[in-house]
Amino acid sequence: MDGQRDIEDLIARVARLPGLGPRSARRAVLHLIKKRDTQLLPLAQALTDIGRSVRNCLNCGNITTGDICALCQSDKRANGQLCVVEDVADLWAMERAQVFQGRYHVLGGTLSPLDDVGPEDLHIPKLRDRIAAEAVREVILALNATVDGQTTAHYVAQELSGTGVSVSGLAQGMPVGGELDYLDDGTLRAALSSRKPF
Numbered sequence: 001m002d003g004q005r006d007i008e009d010l011i012a013r014v015a016r017l018p019g020l021g022p023r024s025a026r027r028a029v030l031h032l033i034k035k036r037d038t039q040l041l042p043l044a045q046a047l048t049d050i051g052r053s054v055r056n057c058l059n060c061g062n063i064t065t066g067d068i069c070a071l072c073q074s075d076k077r078a079n080g081q082l083c084v085v086e087d088v089a090d091l092w093a094m095e096r097a098q099v100f101q102g103r104y105h106v107l108g109g110t111l112s113p114l115d116d117v118g119p120e121d122l123h124i125p126k127l128r129d130r131i132a133a134e135a136v137r138e139v140i141l142a143l144n145a146t147v148d149g150q151t152t153a154h155y156v157a158q159e160l161s162g163t164g165v166s167v168s169g170l171a172q173g174m175p176v177g178g179e180l181d182y183l184d185d186g187t188l189r190a191a192l193s194s195r196k197p198f
Contacts, residue, residue: 007033059130061106061123063088071095077103080137084127084156086110086144090180094142097185099192102140105130110148111155122152124159131163138166140195144179145170168195 007029015025032040056062057069064070071077081102085091091104107122130136141156143149157167171194180188 056106060091060104061088061108062091062104072103077101078134080135081140082127082130082134082136082138083140083142085142085180086149086152090142090144093180093183094188094192097188097192099185099189100140103134107143107152107156110143110146110152112148119155119159124156127156128159128163131160131165136165138168140192141167141169142180142192143169146177146179166197168197171195 011022011025011029014020014029015022017025020028032043050065053065054063055065055067057064057072058067059072060069062069062071079102081100082105083091083094083100083102084105084107085094086107086109088106091106094100094104105123105127107124107127109117109122111117111119111122127139131139139156139160141153143153153169157169160167170191183191
């Protein structure tokens with residue numbers, strides 16, 4: 001492969017990243033090439049390192065470089081609250097807002113018949129196991145205010161109905177159709193503090 005085709009291949013790969021299109025990818029790649037020593041090579045090394053070491057936390061599903069993430073290892077987080085989120089981006093959004101001090105559980109998606117995602121594709125059995133093992137008193141369903149998110153929240157609430165745990169959901173501040181990763185910190189804070197029984 002000649003150099004130009006290699007560069008075009010890199011641009012095509014970068015363009016597949018969320019939020020980037022062909023023009024943005026081209027600008028980013030040309031910038032990286034121009035700053036080869038200070039940005040391109042360190043970025044390539046960081047991607048290689050992370051690619052070899054990153055994995056999902058065996059407990060909650062967060063991304064970590066060890067078996068168990070720092071949030072699950074922290075005794076301060078063992079406060080009896082478990083916040084259930086759709087994916088890691090939502091967990092990070094909650095952490096960025098600094099509104100929740102308990103532990104998390106990443107479902108790994110939402111129920112979606114159109115996408116052929118059923119209950120068996122989500123980490124619901126692991127959630128039930130954690131409730132018993134970690135003496136969880138409250139499960140907060142912090143799922144996106146989309147049809148699939150709310151359908152999943154109702155399903156999870158039904159699945160947990162016999163566990164004796166209190167189940168609540170985010171309240172005001174969550175716009176219908178909104179996704180956690182795109183909300184500002186104040187909106188997340190209001191939604192969490194005004195949670196209601198599910």
